[in-house]
Amino acid sequence: MKRLIAAGVDVNQRMPITGTHDDDYTPVGIAAREGHAEIVALLRDAGADVRQVVGLMKGTPFHEAAYFGHADVINVLSQTGSETAEQPDVDAQGPYNGLTALHDAAWHGHLDAVRSLIKAGARLDLLGHAGLTPRALALQYGYNDIASLLVERNEST
Template sequence: MELLSAIRAGDLARAESLIRSASGVNDRDAEGFTPLMIAAGLGQPQMVELLLAAGADALLLEPRMGAAALHKAAQSGDAAVIVLLLENGAFVDLQSPILGHTALMDAVLHKQEGGVRTLLAYGARPGVRNHWGQTALDLAESDGLEAIARVIRDKVHADENLVRQCGLVIAAKAGDYEGVKRLISAGIDVDQRMPIIGTPDDDYTPVGIAAREGHTAIVDLLRQSGADIEQPVGLMKGTLYHEAAYFGHANVIEMLASTRSETPTPRVDAQGPYNGLTAIHDAVWHGHLNAVRSLIAAGARLDLESHAGLKPSQLALLYGYDDIASFLAESE
């Protein structure tokens, strides 16, 4: 394939000419590597930029080990290539299926301190484990890479400090109404978010975590204090209705529904991007009849299907929730 030959030779002009003549930017060589993987592995930022602009797919995997272009970039350690891939849709913590390696782990194994720093700066999580149960820090320490290990430890400590700075989220999770009230009065951002570091609280806002924990009065206090209750929360990007429904907090659902005339509220029928579930799907999924009742009273639709093609009534039958299935049948 001529394009691959031009990339391996570092011939940018030839590669550009071939791309203009409709050479396939996602075609694979005999080993299953795409042009983008090869350019990333060779640490060629201009070539990578050219390929991405022409439609190269940063999410494709090679067939033997399941590595993506970002893994190859991490092995080369080229910070510019890493940044280009991440800013064009690459997943920073994507794990290769055979080894379970993230790009961060590959950068460590290939002794690429600059690559490690770049990946950490773009949100790579040090706590992810490969199929041997090793983190990136474990790999650095086992190989005697003290400078790289220090970089990772510093990131872990920085993340811990970020969590401590999210006092309003912490107070909301604990159900500390007076603490929440005091922090709001002190001018703390009511929409602060937990950092994404590999915990169940990643990317939660105070109002999102209060809805998840069933702290109705705190949800209402935050709402009245200007918290954005329409924005998705958590890594699953659910609404407050999703959070309350999943854990069966009918009182939170009822409070949100009762305030719709006063302030904007989350869409009761919003479907989660990962599985297509609505809040009522979530309530059914975990057998919360009272939450199902509250959502129907709030106007939840019963005809929406998940990505598995299931309506809430079908989900209830699948999991053997006869009482919920009967109630939904009566409500349809």
């Protein structure tokens, strides 16, 4: 990755839409989805726009990391990085379902990702298009430990 960046490869290049799971992804989006925190940091520091939505669902890198439970990637994304890098919106809601990264982590039972998103300042009260909070999704799918954590954090704020 370092060699490619040094050679001037566009760190914001989007994958073409060809019917694969990488359709319309950026390198940051792929690295976030696959759990490569070091590569996410490297790309961010090389000027990659970590705020770009990716894929056909138009999620953020936070969504990608949360959906697959990559707490270490969430931690990297929540750091500012280089002086010129802007932090992605931890509370961005997907246009199709209205879910935030916290919804995704709670929905799939990723407790460490939920903790990282809370630490990054994720709002606990946002509703998806179906009218559910992250806590409600956790309860719906039987992740009582996550639901309890979200209640505890909500009461302490």
